[in-house]
Amino acid sequence: HTPLLTLLKGISICDQYYPQPYLRPMRDIDFWVEEVHHPVVESILRKLGYRQQSPKPPEIFERLHHSMPFYHPQRGVWVEVHRGLVSGNRGAAADKVFSLEHVTRQLRLSEFQGRKVYRLSNEFQIVYISAHWCWGLTIVDGLIAMLDIIYLLRNTKEQLRWELILHWLHGSLAALHLSLILTYLQKYQLIDIAPEIPQKLFSSQRCMAGFNLKILQIIIDRYVVEGKDFGPHCTSKDFNQVWVTLLSPGSPTHNLILVMRHFLRLRTRFYSLRR
Numbered sequence: 581h582t583p584l585l586t587l588l589k590g591i592s593i594c595d596q597y598y599p600q601p602y603l604r605p606m607r608d609i610d611f612w613v614e615e616v617h618h619p620v621v622e623s624i625l626r627k628l629g630y631r632q633q634s635p636k637p638p639e640i641f642e643r644l645h646h647s648m649p650f651y652h653p654q655r656g657v658w659v660e661v662h663r664g665l666v667s668g669n670r671g672a673a674a675d676k677v678f679s680l681e682h683v684t685r686q687l688r689l690s691e692f693q694g695r696k697v698y699r700l701s702n703e704f705q706i707v708y709i710s711a712h713w714c715w716g717l718t719i720v721d722g723l724i725a726m727l728d729i730i731y732l733l734r735n736t737k738e739q740l741r742w743e744l745i746l747h748w749l750h751g752s753l754a755a756l757h758l759s760l761i762l763t764y765l766q767k768y769q770l771i772d773i774a775p776e777i778p779q780k781l782f783s784s785q786r787c788m789a790g791f792n793l794k795i796l797q798i799i800i801d802r803y804v805v806e807g808k809d810f811g812p813h814c815t816s817k818d819f820n821q822v823w824v825t826l827l828s829p830g831s832p833t834h835n836l837i838l839v840m841r842h843f844l845r846l847r848t849r850f851y852s853l854r855r
Contacts (some may be wrong), residue, residue: 581625583617584686586698589712590724593705595692598729608649608658612683615663618647619766621838622661625650630659640847643667665708677707677748702736703745707754714757726765733771733846737773742777746784753829755781760793760827764800791838792826818842 588611594604613621622632630650634641636674641648645664651657666678676682686704690697700708706729713725733740749755757783765771766778782793802808810819825838 583620584614586689586695586700586783587692588612588665588700589728591692593709593728593732597735604728606762608660608732609640610646610662612662618661619665622647622650623720625659629654630657641757654821675752675754675812676755677752678711681755682748701814702732702738703748706732706740707745707749707758710761711754714760715824717854722800723725723810726761727836729761729764729771733773742774746777748768749781750784753783753827755812756827762795763793765798766799792832795839796823796826 590604590606591609591611594606595602598604609712616824620667630652634648634649638648645667646660650659650661652659664678665683666675683700684807686701687698688701694717698703699705707731709725709728728732745758749758759778762771762773762778762781766773766775799819799822803810810816821842822839825835825842828835
């Protein structure tokens with residue numbers, strides 16, 4: 581008996597809400613299955629020609645939310661078998677909205693190419709998509725996450741229960757993640773939602789000030805959407821650190837000071853190398 585898989589991220593949303601599934605770029609196929617079923621699922625993958633491989637040591641994956649990725653050399657396809665949605669080394673791992681109990685309640689029976697599968701509820705998909713991107717800024721992932729939410733909001737036939745999302749995320753760090761992406765899309769009139777929704781999400785957490793939010797929006801404008809270069813003495817790693825710091829729990833002022841210190845160190849290092 582093969583357990584039903586829960587499709588995650590791209591492989592789930594591509595044939596749900598995109599005009600054509602192939603328009604949604606994917607690096608890999610992600611799905612979640614209860615950990616007790618992992619041996620069965622991974623055995624099937626091996627029989628299909630997939631092999632686990634990674635430059636990271638095997639013990640790393642004991643702490644992550646998925647096992648070592650599987651790769652099919654002929655198909656060029658990567659597959660990740662998830663045991664959870666959030667890695668244990670992220671602050672959001674302790675968030676109730678990403679708990680196994682809550683995730684299980686958000687499973688919805690569906691179909692994928694004639695096979696029965698589970699998908700996450702629309703409300704939870706929006707939360708997961710935004711949080712997954714905000715855990716670490718990458719240029720391509722940022723564009724895809726915004727497209728995912730645009731297509732979901734535009735093409736879903738179901739009425740979204742925003743009051744439920746607001747209830748889940750009250751006091752949660754994920755409220756900030758969703759507020760950031762909704763505020764940005766709303767700013768450019770790419771989505772049509774009640775303006776008070778991102779405002780309520782933003783006001784439900786205490787780790788972000790308005791000025792910090794503006795900095796994050798400038799980063800999205802310049803480096804995600806416009807694709808500008810980071811400059812001669814900054815790297816994508818530096819800006820990733822700025823991004824993560826501004827989105828970290830704690831005092832907004834403290835986070836901003838940490839960002840300023842980081843750029844001062846970069847400036848000092850740059851000028852010392854020029855001498």
